[in-house]
Amino acid sequence: MGLIARLAAGADAPVFVVVGAGGRDAARSLVVMEGVRVVDHPRAAALLVIVGRPTTALLRPMLLVHDQLPTPRATLWWPTGPGGEDLVAALGDVVVGRPCDRAGLLAVFTELVSGARSSDPPALADIEPAEWRGVGPYGQGGTGMTGGHPYGLPLAGRAPDPDGLELDQLPLQIGPLFPLLPPGLVLHLGVQGDVLNTVTVGENPYTPSPGDPGLGPLEVDVFHEAARAPVTVATLELARARHHLRWAAGALRLHGLHAKSRQLALLAESLTVDQQAAVARVVGRLVRQWGLRAAMSGVGVVSPADVAGQAGPVARASGSVTDARIGDPAYDGLGFEPVSHDTGDAWARFRQRLAEATQALGLAERAGDRVRRAGPTVEGPRGPVAVGTPAPGEALLALLPSLLAGQEWGDAMTTVVSLDLDLEEIAAATTVDAEP
Known part of the structure; x- marks a missing residue:
């Protein structure tokens, strides 16, 4: 060598x-x-x-x-x-x-x-992305001033911007493997400069086709299990805290804070019920980061009307206090009260999940070996989960076009990540609903 x-x-x-x-x-x-x-x-x-x-x-x-x-x-x-x-x-x-x-x-x-292992050969034939040779008056694929695909590449068309001006607009698809987005998310965009002028959500690639493997395991499986069988409160709350810390680590990575992201991800992987104080210290430092606050404040505002009738951290970050744990006998005497924020932006959702992670560890420690009886609706980390009902993220996925249209690229990525979408969870719930 x-x-x-x-x-x-x-x-x-x-x-x-x-x-x-x-x-x-x-x-x-x-x-x-x-x-x-x-x-x-x-x-x-x-x-x-x-x-x-x-x-x-x-x-x-x-x-x-x-x-x-x-x-x-x-x-x-x-x-x-x-x-x-x-x-x-x-x-x-x-x-x-x-x-x-x-x-x-x-x-x-x-x-x-x-050199002990040979390199993978190409998996696809080396062909042009679009036919262009010999196409058009000059044989390079272009037609007119801005038409066709010169040398196989798309040209920007024209479309009105929010001010009514006709500007160049480039059609662009991102996903389903774009690392900044949740796995599987596909967005069809009309981009004017760094502004997303039009947004359409593409097909969910986790929706099974004939012959596809089954879905799962999912992160929320333990919460679905709690709807069918007894599960300890500590198990549920530890899973909730771990989920929120993992999500926050991903949000930090998006904003370029790789060292802090890794620190938080490692903490999430080794999390135990007696670490509320340690998590609270980390959370305290994060919410004092003025750079994060500046990057997320006022971005991707979800109004109370947008989440009317919904629950979960996104709704609670917009002022809702709905939580399936309210009135659940398993939480009696544990001092549970819903956490909420009222600005509804990405910064509120960041603080909401960190606060819920800290709260969850306190609940887990106080609950000891208390068992929650099987029940139809369980408060999962993204909202209520129950067999035969849509996943909490389905309604949020439908909000994306209106939330993202008009945003600059960086704000759009911040908004998407702040919603904590899981396309496979959405597909799994839809598949269950479709079964006879």
Whole structure:
């Protein structure tokens, strides 16, 4: 092994992550894994790590991302359940491993950079994104002043902006594998400069097609289980606190605070019921960050009318005090009262979840081994969950076009992340509703 190869083998392994069905929890482990660096663009990665089972709708985006990795490259698959083998086979020589297998991942990286492992070949044929050769009066795909696809690339059209002026507008799709968005979210945008002029939500790629593997496991499975069987209050509240801290770690990563994000993610992974004081100290420091406050205040305001009749942290950040734990006998005597904020912006939602995480640990510690009896509605980390009802995020997903239209790019990403959407949870609830 040459000097450069030895140096490369000793560096952190740069990975780009594709989250399939049931893979969201395991994918988070990569962010805090020693010797691994999760990157935001496939061109910066050496390894493509597929976590969970890919669906039919994720197959082509997955292949496109694979071919954007520079050579040498390799692909790992961490299945979280049966199914998906035929879809992953389209990538060729894939290394199959256990979820969160750090040693296996680093071994593949070392083999790759040392030359002991051959680079993955392209998964797709090298064809133009659009027909352009010989098209149009000059044979380069353009027609008229701004029409066609010169050299295969789309040109901006014209569309009115919010002030009624006709400006250039570029059609753009982001997702379903865009790292800044929740896994699976697809947005069709009309972009004028850095402003999103039009927004449409695309199809949910986790919605099962014939032959697709089943969905799950989901982060909220323990809350669904509580609707069918007894579960201790401490189990539910610890899961709630862990969820909110994981979400906050992702929000910090979005805003470039990678060290703080990693610190919070590590705390979430090792969380125990007696850590309320430690979490409260971290939360206190975060809510005093003036940079975060400036970046989130006034961004993505959700009005009380937008969430009328809903519950969950987003609604409570807009002034609601609805919470399924109110009146639940399992919480009697624990001192539970809903936390709420009233500004309804991304900053309120950030503080709301951090406050609920701290509160949840206090409830878990005071509850001891108290058991909650099986009940039809359980307050999950995103809102009420119950078998046969829509996921809490479904109504928020429908709000996206009106919330994002007119926002600048950075504010739009902040808004989307602040809503804590889970496309697989939404698809799973829809699938249950559709069953006879």
